[in-house]
Amino acid sequence: MKALLAGLLILVVAGCSRAPEAPRATAPEAAKVVSAAAGLPLGSGTPHADTAVAWYKGDVDAAFSVAKAANKPVFMYWGAVWCPPCNQVKATVFNRHDFIERSQYFVPVYVDGDKPGAQKTGARFKVSAYPTMILFRPDGSEIVRLPGEVDADQYMRVLAMGMNGARPVQETLRSAIGGSGHALTPEDWRMLAYYSWDTDEQQLVPKKELPATLARLARSCPREQADTATRLNLKALAAAATARDAKARDDRAAVAQITPVLADPKLVRVNFDLVMYYAGALAGHVTLPKSAARAELVTAWNAALVPLAADASLSTADRLAAVAAEVDLAKLDAGKDPLPAPLLGRVRNAVARADRETTDPYARQAVISAGADVLAEAGLLDESDKLLTDELARSHSPYYFMLGLAANAKKRGDKAAAVDWAQKAYDASEGPATRLQWGGAYIRTLVELAPQDTARIEAAATNVIAELPAGPDTFFERSRRSLEKIGRQLATWNKDGKHNASLARIRAQMAAVCTKLPAADPARATCNGVLRPSAALET
Numbered sequence: 001m002k003a004l005l006a007g008l009l010i011l012v013v014a015g016c017s018r019a020p021e022a023p024r025a026t027a028p029e030a031a032k033v034v035s036a037a038a039g040l041p042l043g044s045g046t047p048h049a050d051t052a053v054a055w056y057k058g059d060v061d062a063a064f065s066v067a068k069a070a071n072k073p074v075f076m077y078w079g080a081v082w083c084p085p086c087n088q089v090k091a092t093v094f095n096r097h098d099f100i101e102r103s104q105y106f107v108p109v110y111v112d113g114d115k116p117g118a119q120k121t122g123a124r125f126k127v128s129a130y131p132t133m134i135l136f137r138p139d140g141s142e143i144v145r146l147p148g149e150v151d152a153d154q155y156m157r158v159l160a161m162g163m164n165g166a167r168p169v170q171e172t173l174r175s176a177i178g179g180s181g182h183a184l185t186p187e188d189w190r191m192l193a194y195y196s197w198d199t200d201e202q203q204l205v206p207k208k209e210l211p212a213t214l215a216r217l218a219r220s221c222p223r224e225q226a227d228t229a230t231r232l233n234l235k236a237l238a239a240a241a242t243a244r245d246a247k248a249r250d251d252r253a254a255v256a257q258i259t260p261v262l263a264d265p266k267l268v269r270v271n272f273d274l275v276m277y278y279a280g281a282l283a284g285h286v287t288l289p290k291s292a293a294r295a296e297l298v299t300a301w302n303a304a305l306v307p308l309a310a311d312a313s314l315s316t317a318d319r320l321a322a323v324a325a326e327v328d329l330a331k332l333d334a335g336k337d338p339l340p341a342p343l344l345g346r347v348r349n350a351v352a353r354a355d356r357e358t359t360d361p362y363a364r365q366a367v368i369s370a371g372a373d374v375l376a377e378a379g380l381l382d383e384s385d386k387l388l389t390d391e392l393a394r395s396h397s398p399y400y401f402m403l404g405l406a407a408n409a410k411k412r413g414d415k416a417a418a419v420d421w422a423q424k425a426y427d428a429s430e431g432p433a434t435r436l437q438w439g440g441a442y443i444r445t446l447v448e449l450a451p452q453d454t455a456r457i458e459a460a461a462t463n464v465i466a467e468l469p470a471g472p473d474t475f476f477e478r479s480r481r482s483l484e485k486i487g488r489q490l491a492t493w494n495k496d497g498k499h500n501a502s503l504a505r506i507r508a509q510m511a512a513v514c515t516k517l518p519a520a521d522p523a524r525a526t527c528n529g530v531l532r533p534s535a536a537l538e539t
Helices: 002-014 029-038 059-072 084-094 097-105 119-124 152-163 170-175 186-196 208-219 226-243 253-263 265-270 272-277 278-285 292-310 314-333 341-357 361-377 381-392 398-411 415-428 432-449 454-466 477-493 502-513 522-530
Strands: 076-079 108-112 133-136 143-146
Touching: 029 076, 076 084, 076 119, 084 097, 084 119, 084 152, 084 361, 097 152, 108 119, 108 522, 119 477, 133 152, 143 152, 143 292, 152 186, 170 186, 170 208, 170 292, 170 314, 186 226, 208 226, 208 361, 226 278, 253 265, 253 278, 253 292, 265 272, 265 292, 265 522, 272 278, 272 292, 272 314, 272 415, 278 292, 292 314, 292 341, 292 432, 314 341, 314 361, 341 361, 341 381, 361 381, 381 398, 381 522, 398 415, 398 432, 415 432, 432 454, 477 502, 477 522, 502 522
Parallel strands: 076 108
Antiparallel strands: 076 133, 133 143
């Protein structure tokens, strides 16, 4: 799923009508009894359309009230309709019989990022990335953030550990790094190894300290828990490889740690997410370009990827990720040279098989995203375009794939097509947070590829602002960040002062929105600042 998340960042930060809901399944009787006991309408716990799980939709406080009355944990899923990794989780985890069965023993709440108040809820629980899944105690203390990138069986094991009395991961981490790690159970160590550090939002560890913290945990992990220590060490290396200041280096110690993992099929399978989704980043970080060490490591890595691409126990999207990892490795030293024909053949075959065999609409949102991304990364832009355009009529969120078409057009140098697809994506997008995010992507594309089109840029910004709900909830979490990004984009566009008049009009329109907010509400100050980036925001 890491590959999917990377693709999402490229397309959205840089992807129309929803399908009608299926008939709702009947909620488990236990959920109805709990709802009634808490004085809630029986319908408040009815299942989300994609599963028989009795999701509470958006009402987190109601979910916690039920949890306290029933002494159950709360499982919160934060996601969005269009998000490929979210759809992957729906297709591989939430529809499993054991997950549905276990859901009777926790209170599940689904927070759709586009629903009213959702972004304020996101800020409250410090969640941003879609999807984020958290298990809470009834009192609201956080037990664990669950790793959506692992396979479903491993996910269920982590969920079971969290429900079976595991202490909150914050306490576990404090003990592990505070010198009392000997008192931790094997389950405590596994919880640290499988914690979703990617969605932590610096709750436990500042981002810049994460590689060193994970490495310290790996060293402190008891010797008899070698597999857990191995995973912690791999996560430490991956965090270092993806840090903002990461550079290629001749790190023979790291290579010596990675190579035995690649040679052990059991370790490769258990850590498949790290082996696949960080292949290029890790190999490129711990070896120097065009070195013998890199060539040897890439050879060993490719040998480990072949069984993963053929592993029917993995999801189709994950199997595609194994082929995508081969592409990432091949591109490390390829420069502008085309990739080898045999690799291109494997890419084509893997994507065609995935397209042909995937019929579930949730799974397709993830699979087509992954397939289009690997085709584009392999230089097969026309084939990526065809996969995406064929999916537009089939997808419940085609606007996500339109951004993929915009990215492909940009890669081939077709600026006009890239801008037009970005506009189509924005026009088709649905939901306030999503439209704000897609509007920002459209403005960014215009600023980058058509900065001379002052009228179009001003019209795009004016339209985005005109749609803003005039309430405090607009200025939280992802929506606030989207507005701040727009502010930075417009500041970049006007760095030479040639568009002062347009920018003044845009900011005046934004100021009119801000004046509708209560003067004492902190959201008003946020509103006033989003289109006027500080020096810190411009870095």
